[in-house]
Amino acid sequence: MAGHKQDHDFYIPNSSIWPPVTCLGAGLFMFGMVSLLKFSSFAGKSLIVLGLLVLVFGMVQWFRVLIAESRARGFVNPPRVLDLANRYGMVFFIVSELMFFAGFFAAYFYIYGFNLEWPPSNIETLAAHLPAINTLILLTSGVTITWSHHALIKGNRAEARKFMFATWLLGVVFLLFQAYEYAHAAFSIDSGAYGSTFYMLTGFHGFHVFVGTVMLMVAHARLNRGDFTKENHFYFEAAAWYWHFVDVVWVGLFLFVYIIPS
């Protein structure tokens, strides 16, 4: 928009190849899934790997462009409308994720109420120690991320980095514990409705913890690069919101899947 003075604060990006590249990745992934499930396992796996590579590559490039644009603005406070757009966008994204889990929780409650005994007597349920520790881990990580955020606001970057590191480390530990639990469970995803709902809920939650952990790692890397300022650190906040969302879903899971039925 050279030579033309803009009389509004909206940011209009140039054409970009990265959205269609990520579409291609998602499309290849889906065709790979079809092949894996019904036709050739080898072709399916190859297509899935290729699709994921293209998808992740496209997303990384897309986000690199976003970060570069943010850096190009020079970490001044962005215009209010831009900042608001990002915030609204992230909030509504989390709303959609919440509704995704709501669907699975609804299925869980329906099946819970529908079955005469829950958990079914032939299921050897998991002890609640590990999930209790995991609850503590996630709740602690909610504290550490807030600590990191406040440190950043106060301008204490070293402390912000330290607590950000602690947060994603807790995320990793959570995932390891969950993997351990999966490996030692006496039932699997095809052990009737109990196994189905258990693995579907905890599995999708675990995937979201993984995504949140990656977001936090990126936030850590950006902190190291000196990307955020005291007032302007939207990405940090978005990652934190997402992390709290993952946390809240886990508390629901812990209560309704582990504690109340047993």
Place this chain on the structure above:
Amino acid sequence: MSHTAVANNAHTSPKKKGFLYYLTTVNHKDIGAMYLVTALAFFFIGGLMAMFIRAELMAEGYQLVGQTITLMDLGFWQWKVSFGPDFFNQMTAMHATFMIFFAIIPALLGLGNYVVPIMIGSPDMAFPRLNNWSFWILPFAGMLMLGSFLVPGGANAAGWTVYPPLTNAQYSPGAGIDMWILAVHLAGASSILGAINFIVTILNMRAPGMTLFKMPMFSWSMLITAWLQLVATPVLAGAVTMLLTDRNFGTSFFNMAGGGDPVLFQHIFWFYSHPAVYIMILPAFGIISQVIETFSRKPLFGYATMVWAMAGIAILGCLVWAHHMFTVGMDPRAQIVFMFMTMFIAVPTGIKIFNWLATMWQGTLDFTVPMKYAIAFVGMFTIGGLSGVMLAIPPIDYAMHDTYFVVAHIHYVLFAGSFLGIMAGIYYWFPKITGRMYNEKWGNIHFWLTFIFSNLTFFPMHFLGLMGMPRRIPNYHPMYTDLNLIASIGSFALGAVQIILVINFFYSKKHGKPAGDNPWGAKTLEWSVSSPPPEHNFEKMPVVK
């Protein structure tokens, strides 16, 4: 990017735009136009499937199912198609799938994408790159859906509602259902991210002075629709994910033997798919409101009540899903609750119908093609709405469930509602999008033929349903023959006359009379800029007083 140059001579495009341009564009107008063209293509694909259904039902006995038909015979080479026993089932399932997910919703989103940012005085959507993503994922979803016809076992043959147990691994072993599910995942992701984009655009990017309650009704309708998409679509993703794992990974969500329940699927599926009906009709309400307002030369009657009525429809629409499942053996108390909730929807809908009539009352009516479509919409949609109230009453639903009465009802809602609404919108904004007028005479011919033949097609279905003809069955008792023949003749004519639309638009796009900025004398902002609008819509940010 010489933005000013483009604005100054909007009729001469600066350079030829190739595939790469459209692949990478982030301009909401290009993306909106691509949505519309894609929707048109899928509309014809879905239409051909409807033609197959009507050809099969033209007479009693089997017309096409189980037959081999020679399409071309050159002596040394013949082109034959043979239709297997479940091809009819594939057609009914995929006709609905293509029309809902790939024709109606993209057409409405396309109009919204094109018009809403200009209407509210914004240079583009809030997340232009995400907007590009939401469009370009659709071709992949479409390829999965179309590709499912080529795999062994063919496409989904279990209805667009994919109810288990018919869709579980035992009864639908082919890849068709899996491809259907994965395609719905992609289309759903597009829908969710598109919804976020619309909500943020409308909440955040309005021009100075454009308060929410000054927004044109079409923007309101897109805002409310986007909310429904945001809240309901993820639940559909969950439902079909559970179906996918039931089919392939041994889960038991919908399997009685493992402690699950097939009825659970219906609950979760309809939690999305009933709001989906409103996703397909609310934008049409918005379009009709703009058109009636403009061609009655009066402000919309009861603007605020129109907004609240739409919000009321959206909220109630999320609480009525079980009226699709009265016959599964639900608790009668639940049936009564769902019956009353469903009937309540008639109240805000009635408010809208009467407000449209009151807007036209004593107005200086201008019977252009979009206005004719809008008036036809009001009348025919009312028929669909009233048959919906009938079906909401459980004892009546027990008798009518899965008969042609339901088919008549949904076609009066989705064809006479959504399709006529889309037509009103396309004729209304055609001059803005292309800068040229469509041919009025052929537009009128298209309208009258569509109006007559759609009633000829769908009205007899009411009687067929009342006589007890079941839906989704390729053969029937001889007593249904006459009405079916009428419906089939109507549908072939209805399909054929849509060619007029295509020819009119592609001809007028090049050779029509120049439209000027505001051929209709409309009041909303999109008519204050050139036709087609400059690259970023406004030379100067508009200020609304």
